Amino acid sequence: MGLMSTLKLFTFFVIFLCLSVQLEAQLQVDYYESTCGIAEYIVKDEVKKAFFRDRGLVAGVVRMHFHDCFVRGCDGSVLIDSTSSNTAEKDSPVNKPSLRGFEIIDNAKTRIEALCKGVVSCADILAFAARDSIEITGGFGYDVPAGRKDGRVSLASEVLANIPAPTFNLNQLTQSFANKGLTQEEMVTLSGAHTIGRAHCTSFRSRLYNFSSTASQDPTLDASYAAQLKQQCPQANNDPNLVVPMDPGSPSTTDVGYYSGIQANRGLFTSDQTLLSSPATANLVDQNVNNEDLWQEKFAAAMVKMGKVKVLTGNAGEIRLKCRVPN
Known part of the structure; x- marks a missing residue:
């Protein structure tokens, strides 16, 4: 290889390296330290x-x-x-x-x-x-x-084409997260966000009533839990505002109770209970239950990674003066 070719190759490598560093540096911890530290x-x-x-x-x-x-x-x-x-x-x-x-x-x-x-x-x-x-x-x-x-x-x-539905099976759920650059393990980890908050009855009602031609309710749902949900979400009451806690044992605490519920066939959504439908994801559920600190660490890392999905930086986008209205 001649000197000019070597120099060109070296220049290309330096440019590529600088671009890579620039991309990595687009989002930074303590980004506002000097401009708005508070x-x-x-x-x-x-x-x-x-x-x-x-x-x-x-x-x-x-x-x-x-x-x-x-x-x-x-x-x-x-x-x-x-x-x-x-x-x-x-x-x-x-x-x-x-x-x-x-x-x-x-x-x-x-x-x-x-x-x-x-x-x-x-x-x-x-x-x-x-x-x-x-x-x-x-x-x-x-x-x-x-x-x-x-x-x-x-x-x-x-929205509809991008947000995973509560009725998704494992393959659909895995693909939805893969579309955003997130792995199946990260999908299982981030699903743990359902440890806090509530769900509307309309999002899982199909599991309780007229589930299929052969079953009145979803057979993968624990029978006593289904009975409890039916009391909270009566068939005759179609009020769209009816809600239940996602994790009844600790609805305001970020913990592994969500995964324990799945082990007991008490995952509220189809997309929750489906995490037991493959050996790989079922094993991850078990790992999370058995090592809460590890799940917490993985969850934090997965949230950071999710927070980088298709971000706008530099001259792309703007700093809105009011969050509800573009400038």
Whole structure:
């Protein structure tokens, strides 16, 4: 190889290395340290106030971050309000009944804007708030790399195809997460977010009544648990606002009770109970039950990875002045 060819190859390698480092550096821990060092403290304070007002709100924030990242990436698009000419993500039939806690993000943003105008993105505030929600319910705290920019587009029509449904089987669930660059193990790990919060009866009612031509209820559902759910979600009552806790034993605590429930055939959604349908995922469920600290560590790592899905950085996107409205 001649000198010129060697130099060209070396130059290409250096450029590639620099680009790789730049991509890795797009999101950084303590990103706002010099520009708005108080931002994460404000978010944590708003999460804390919300938790003591209504413990269920923080579960809504964790779900909101997940639903944000799975549609258009973690760009805060789930926070945008609908207009007369556009139905936004939050008003999709998938999101509208289940997402709550928007006021936590609004309150944090208002306080941050008063101190550091136009510096901290709504997408980052949501990622911080999800972390703080996990921590305040007993989960491990973790560092959140920041530097996300906010998206300008939010379309309800994009939600259904991107958010995994509660009726998904294992293959569908695995593929849904793979589409976002997440492994099957990370899917099982992140499913543990169902350890906190609530579910609407409409999302699992089909497991209780007229399940199939041969079974009135889902045979994979523990019979006594099914009887309890039928009392909470009567067949004659189609109120869309009826809810039950996802993990009845500890609905406000981030723990492995969710996985213990699955072992006992008490996974609320089909997409929960399906984690026992293969040896590989059933083994992960068992591991999580047997080593809660390990699951907490894996969950924190998986949340960080999910928080990097298709982020907007640099000149892409914007810093919204109000989280509900693009600038």
